[in-house]
Amino acid sequence: MLRGMATVNFYADDLEAAKDWYSELFGIAPYFQVPGGYYEFRIGDYHHEFGIINRAYAPAAASREPGGAIVNWHVDDITAVFDRLLELGAKEWEPITKRGDSGFVTASVVDPFGNVLGIMTNPHYLEVLAKTGSA
Structure with a gap:
């Protein structure tokens, strides 16, 4: 069964701008990166993982509109x-x-x-x- 949130992933066309924006919001730099593809932060009381993925790697059916x-x-x-x-x-x-x-x-x-x-x-x-x- 579900035991807890492990990672939340967001997509961004401009990965570097998203990394900078979330670094500013969280007050920290990502702790892990795959150049050109992924940045990950650990945030909050339980160090939940917050990832930003280059939208080029999004599932084909993923919406480009906010929602879900x-x-x-x-x-x-x-x-x-x-x-x-x-x-x-x-x-x-x-x-x-x-x-x-x-x-x-x-x-x-x-x-x-x-x-x-x-x-x-x-x-x-x-x-x-x-x-x-x-x-």
Whole structure:
């Protein structure tokens, strides 16, 4: 069964520009690279892998339009992160949206390379961190 997210991959026509954009967003350089083909970052509390692949290697049926599944990354201050993404040139996909009364809030943007990046405040994520002593 699924045990946890291992790697999220985004595609970009301009791989170098995408690497630079995400390096600026994450505040770190990629830790792994395949020249001309792939860059990978480890980010967040669990060092999840975030990869950027040269779009030339995308599956033939892959859409060039934003859409599909959205991975929502937990953030502590959704407004600040959303604003930072917009400052860096991302476009709003879904505005900051409260999901009921349990503390879940989501938003998403389209990065300058056509990928949807989701963010959220997620009380369950914080509960897991607290249980592992990582909070």
